[in-house]
Amino acid sequence: MFDLPVLDFTISIVFVFFLFSLFAAALLELVNTVRKRRARILRDALDKVMNDPQNLNYAELLYNHPIIEASRKNPESLPSYIAAENFATALIAVITDQGRKVKITMNADNSAQEVERNIISSGTPIAQFRNGLDTLEPSNFQQLLVSLSQFVNNTDQLEKKLITWYNGYMDRVSGWFKVQSQKILMVLSAIVVLIFYVDFFHLAREFWDNDKLRNEMVRSAVETVEKANRPQDPTEWKNLRGNEVTSLDSLKRDINDRYALVDSLYDNIVDRSLPVGWHVTKEKWKWKGAKLWSWGKGSFLHELGIKIKVLGINLWGVILNLAGLLISVLAISRGAPFWFDTLNKLVNLRNSGKKPKTAAPEPANQLPQN
Amino acid sequence: MYLYNAHTHIFTTKCIPENFLGKGLIRIISIPLINKLMLKLLRQILPGQSDFLSKYANFLAIGSNKNQEAVFRDLVDSYDDTCRFVVLTLDMDHMGAGRAEVNYNTQLYEVLQLKLKYMQSLLPFVSVDPRRGTAQELLALVKKYVEEYGFVGIKLYPALGFYPFDPNLDLVYQYAEANEIPLMTHCTKAGVYYKGKTFSEQQIWPKDLDGKQLPQNDHRKSSHLKNRHFKNFFTDPDNYRQVLSKYPKLKICIAHYGGSTEIERFYGKRKKKDEVNGLGNFYEKTRKLLEDKKFPNVRTDISYTLAANKIFPELIADIKNSDLRDNILFGTDYFMTIIEKNERKLVSEFRQAIDAKDFSQIANANVKSYLNSSFFTA
Numbered sequence: 232m233f234d235l236p237v238l239d240f241t242i243s244i245v246f247v248f249f250l251f252s253l254f255a256a257a258l259l260e261l262v263n264t265v266r267k268r269r270a271r272i273l274r275d276a277l278d279k280v281m282n283d284p285q286n287l288n289y290a291e292l293l294y295n296h297p298i299i300e301a302s303r304k305n306p307e308s309l310p311s312y313i314a315a316e317n318f319a320t321a322l323i324a325v326i327t328d329q330g331r332k333v334k335i336t337m338n339a340d341n342s343a344q345e346v347e348r349n350i351i352s353s354g355t356p357i358a359q360f361r362n363g364l365d366t367l368e369p370s371n372f373q374q375l376l377v378s379l380s381q382f383v384n385n386t387d388q389l390e391k392k393l394i395t396w397y398n399g400y401m402d403r404v405s406g407w408f409k410v411q412s413q414k415i416l417m418v419l420s421a422i423v424v425l426i427f428y429v430d431f432f433h434l435a436r437e438f439w440d441n442d443k444l445r446n447e448m449v450r451s452a453v454e455t456v457e458k459a460n461r462p463q464d465p466t467e468w469k470n471l472r473g474n475e476v477t478s479l480d481s482l483k484r485d486i487n488d489r490y491a492l493v494d495s496l497y498d499n500i501v502d503r504s505l506p507v508g509w510h511v512t513k514e515k516w517k518w519k520g521a522k523l524w525s526w527g528k529g530s531f532l533h534e535l536g537i538k539i540k541v542l543g544i545n546l547w548g549v550i551l552n553l554a555g556l557l558i559s560v561l562a563i564s565r566g567a568p569f570w571f572d573t574l575n576k577l578v579n580l581r582n583s584g585k586k587p588k589t590a591a592p593e594p595a596n597q598l599p600q601n
Numbered sequence: 602m603y604l605y606n607a608h609t610h611i612f613t614t615k616c617i618p619e620n621f622l623g624k625g626l627i628r629i630i631s632i633p634l635i636n637k638l639m640l641k642l643l644r645q646i647l648p649g650q651s652d653f654l655s656k657y658a659n660f661l662a663i664g665s666n667k668n669q670e671a672v673f674r675d676l677v678d679s680y681d682d683t684c685r686f687v688v689l690t691l692d693m694d695h696m697g698a699g700r701a702e703v704n705y706n707t708q709l710y711e712v713l714q715l716k717l718k719y720m721q722s723l724l725p726f727v728s729v730d731p732r733r734g735t736a737q738e739l740l741a742l743v744k745k746y747v748e749e750y751g752f753v754g755i756k757l758y759p760a761l762g763f764y765p766f767d768p769n770l771d772l773v774y775q776y777a778e779a780n781e782i783p784l785m786t787h788c789t790k791a792g793v794y795y796k797g798k799t800f801s802e803q804q805i806w807p808k809d810l811d812g813k814q815l816p817q818n819d820h821r822k823s824s825h826l827k828n829r830h831f832k833n834f835f836t837d838p839d840n841y842r843q844v845l846s847k848y849p850k851l852k853i854c855i856a857h858y859g860g861s862t863e864i865e866r867f868y869g870k871r872k873k874k875d876e877v878n879g880l881g882n883f884y885e886k887t888r889k890l891l892e893d894k895k896f897p898n899v900r901t902d903i904s905y906t907l908a909a910n911k912i913f914p915e916l917i918a919d920i921k922n923s924d925l926r927d928n929i930l931f932g933t934d935y936f937m938t939i940i941e942k943n944e945r946k947l948v949s950e951f952r953q954a955i956d957a958k959d960f961s962q963i964a965n966a967n968v969k970s971y972l973n974s975s976f977f978t979a
Contacts, residue, residue, distance in 0.1 A: 278702065288702065292707070295668055333749070335751030336751075
C-alpha cells in the first residue's frame with residue numbers, strides 16, 4: 232500500500248473537487264428541470280429542420296398530432312422525449328394529410344357551410360404519402376423527405392428510414408445539449424465557487440500543512456469510493472412485498488441520494504473544517520499560501536523584490552486569490568464523472584494493486600432521459 | 602338567433618415574430634410556470650393596484666396557450682349565447698421582427714383545421730400583406746381560402762408596414778368588390794406596428810393602386826419619426842379614400858372606430874395632443890367616411906373601443922344615429938382586450954349600457970349584412 236503524503240494530498244484535492252462538482256451537477260439538473268431544457272432543445276432541434284419557411288412548420292403540426300400530443304404531461308407542456316417510432320408515424324400522417332383536398336361550400340339553400348373531403352382513398356399508403364409530399368414547395372425539408380422516400384416501396388420501409396434519420400439527428404442534438412450544458416455548468420461552478428469560496432491555492436496550502444485534515448479527507452474519499460464500487464444489494468431494488476421498485480421508490484432513492492450529497496458536503500465543510508467558505512479576515516485575505524508564492528516579508532517573492540501594492544491592498548495577493556478561484560471553477564466544471572474516475576484511480580493506487588473500476592455516475596445532461 | 606362577434610383573434614405567442622417583444626422574452630413568458638408565478642406575484646405585491654399588470658399577465662397567459670384551438674375554446678366559453686366569431690388571422694411574417702415559430706402559412710393551416718372542426722361558429726378571414734407576393738399571387742391566395750376553404754373575408758393590418766393603396770392589393774380589391782367579400786382593416790393609432798430598422802421606397806414615397814407616384818409628403822421623410830409614429834401614415838383612415846375612389850362599393854370595415862382615445866379627444870373628454878405627424882383625429886375621419894354617401898359599404902366596428910366605459914354615451918348615440926346605425930358592427934378584439942377586462946365582463950358591461958334592440962342591430966343584422974357575399978351567407 233502506498234502511503235505517500237503527495238498521493239494523500241492529491242486525493243484530498245480531487246475529493247473536494249468531486250464533492251463540489253457533484254453539487255454543481257445537482258444544480259444543473261435543477262436548472263434543466265425548471266427551464267424544461269430537454270423539452271425545449273428537442274423542440275428547437277425539430278424546428279430547425281421542420282420549420283419550413285416555404286411551406287409550414289411541420290414540427291408544430293407534429294406536436295399537435297394525437298400520437299405526440301398524448302406524450303405531453305399537460306396541454307401547455309412540451310414532451311422532453313419523442314420515441315423514434317412515434318416521430319416516424321406522426322410525420323408520415325402529417326405529410327399524407329397535406330395531400331387531402333378540402334372544399335368548404337355553402338348548402339344549396341345557403342343555410343350552412345358544408346365540407347367536402349377528398350380522403351385520397353385511392354392508392355397505397357406510400358402513394359398517398361408521396362401525393363402529400365408533392366404538394367410541398369421546394370425547400371430543404373421537402374428535399375430531405377424526397378431523398379428519404381426515394382427508394383422505398385411501402386410505408387414500413389419509409390418508417391425505418393425516418394427512424395434511422397431521427398436517431399442519428401437525436402445523437403447530434405444530444406451533443407448540442409451537452410455543449411450547452413457544459414456552458415451552464417461553467418456558470419454554475421462559478422456560482423458554487425463564489426458561494427463556498429473554494430480557493431484552490433488556499434485548499435492546497437491547508438491540505439499540505441494540516442496532516443490531520445488531509446488524513447480525514449483521504450479516509451472520507453476512500454469510504455466514498457468503496458461505497459460507490461460496492462455491488463448493489465439486489466434486495467435494495469425490491470420493496471417490502473418483494474416486488475420491483477416503483478417509480479415512487481426510485482424517487483425516494485433519488486431524494487435520499489441528493490440528501491446524502493448535501494449531508495456529505497456539510498459534514499466535510501463543517502465537521503472536518505474543510506478550508507472553504509467566506510471566513511474572511513484581513514489575515515486570510517492576505518493568504519499565507521505556500522512560502523514559495525507568499526509575498527510577506529522574507530518570502531521568496533519579497534526577496535525577489537516583487538512588492539506590488541495598490542491602495543494598501545497587496546495586488547499579488549488579490550491576483551493569487553482570483554487565480555485560485557478560477558482554477559476551482561475550471562476544475563469543478565470538468566464534471567463529477569471526471570473527478571470520480573480520477574478519485575477512483577488514485578484511491579486504488581493508494582490501496583495498491585486493486586484494479587480500478589469505472590463506476591462513474593451518469594452525467595445528468597444526456598438527451599433523452601425521461 | 603346568432604350573436605356575431607365581428608372582430609376576434611386566436612393566434613398564439615408562437616405566431617409572433619421572435620424580436621417583437623424582445624428576443625427570448627416571449628419564450629420566457631410562455632413558460633406556464635413563469636406566467637402563473639408572474640400573476641401570483643403581481644397579485645401579492647400590489648393587491649388592488651395590480652389590475653393592469655395582472656391583466657397584462659393574463660393577456661400573455663392566453664396568448665401563450667398551446668395552440669389556436671385552446672385560445673378559441675377560451676373565447677367560446679366566455680359567451681352564454683349561441684355566438685359566431687369572425688376570427689382574423691394575421692400575417693406577421695413581414696413586420697421586420699424576425700421569424701415566428703409558427704409562420705403565417707402554418708397559422709392559416711391551423712385555422713383551416715379549426716374551421717373544419719367548428720364549421721358553424723368559426724368564420725375566418727384570410728390576412729393579406731402586399732409584401733408576401735405579386736398581385737396575382739395575393740389574389741390566388743385569397744381565392745383559394747375564400748372559395749375552397751370557407752374563409753369569409755379578408756383582413757388587412759397596414760400598421761405592420763404597408764399602405765392600403767399598395768398596387769399589389771389592386772386585384773384583391775377588384776375581386777372583393779365584385780364578390781361583395783368583406784374586408785376588415787385595423788385603423789387606430791394603437792396596436793402592433795412595423796418593427797423594421799429601415800423603410801422601403803414604397804413606405805416613404807408610396808405609389809397608389811395603379812402604380813402612380815403619389816405627391817411626396819415631407820412628413821414621411823422626417824428622420825425624427827420613430828416606427829410607432831410612422832405607422833400612423835399606414836393606418837390613416839384617409840388612405841381608404843384612394844382605395845374607395847377606385848372601388849366605391851368595396852365592403853370594408855375600418856375597425857375600432859378610430860379608437861377610444863380619439864373619441865375622447867374629439868368630444869373634449871381628453872386633452873388634445875399635438876400630433877407628431879399631423880394626421881388629425883382618426884375617429885372624425887372614420888366617421889366622415891361612414892357618412893360619405895359615395896361609399897355605401899364602409900363599416901366600422903367598436904372592437905377594443907368598447908372597453909372604455911366613459912365613451913359609451915357617444916358610442917350609443919352614434920349607434921342610434923340613422924346615418925350610422927347600419928354601418929357599426931359589434932366586435933371585441935378578443936384577446937387583445939384581456940389587458941382591459943375579461944371578455945365576459947367586457948360584453949356584459951356594454952350590453953347593460955345599450956338597448957337590446959340596438960345591440961341586436963349591431964351584433965346581428967349589421968354583421969350579417971357585412972359578412973354576406975357571393976360565397977357565404979350568414
